[in-house]
Structure formats: structure tokens, C-alpha cells
Amino acid sequence: MKSIRLPRIPRLLLALAALVAGATVSAPLLADELPTFPLVIRAGKFYPDVIEVPANTKWKLTIHNEGPGAEEFESIELRKEKVLAPGASSFLVFAPMKPGTYKFFGDFHPETAQGKIIAK
Secondary structure (H helix, E strand, O other), rough: OOOOOOOOOOHHHHHHHHHHHHHHHOOOHHHHHOOOOEEEEEOOEEEOEEEEEEEOOOOOEEEEEEOOOEEEEEOOOOEEEEEEEOOOOEEEOOOOOOOOEEEEEOOOOOOOOOEEEEEE
16 A cells, blocks of 8 residues: 655644644633723622722723522623623623723612722
């Protein structure tokens, strides 16, 4: 039986493949390196109701709804919203924000679920 010779793959192509594979593997790790701030929803209120974040920095907000009912995190200014069932957790990633104060609220309890994000 004759052996088949495969063409040699140029080193540049191998290096490029390794770079792409490395970027694919490390991309999820970058999200974990973002500054992260927790937010708890309990009985129609946000805890804490004021969140201070670094200005001009991408960051992550983790949200946990302790219940008893569904609630929504919504910010018209920041164009973000997330509805969570009781006991659910999720997160939002925010693009770098200019220094300032940005309001958020809960659509299910707008009179009590109020808060603000202060970018400094």
C-alpha cells in the first residue's frame, strides 16, 4: 500500500489557527474579569438602591430576585431591561458610561422599586 503525503501547512497558518483557538477559549474568561456589582430584588425593592460604578469602564451587574413575585430591572436612560421570576438570577453587561447618575426602576412595583447608578 502506498503512503499518502499531505501538503505541509505553512507555519503562519498554524500560528493563526492557534491565535483564533486561544481567543475563542479566553473570550468567556474576559467577562468574569469585569468589575461586578450585585443587586438583589426583594419584595418590590432593590438592595442596594444606589450602585456606584467606575466611569468609562465596562462593568457587569448581577441581579437576583428573592421574590416573592416577578420583578424587572429597567433603565430607560441606559436602554437596559431584564425581567426575573422569583428565585431567578441573571446579569447585564454595561458599556463604559460617562460620569453621572442614571435611574433604574422595577416595572412591577414602580412606586417602591427605584434606584440609581452613579458612575464616578
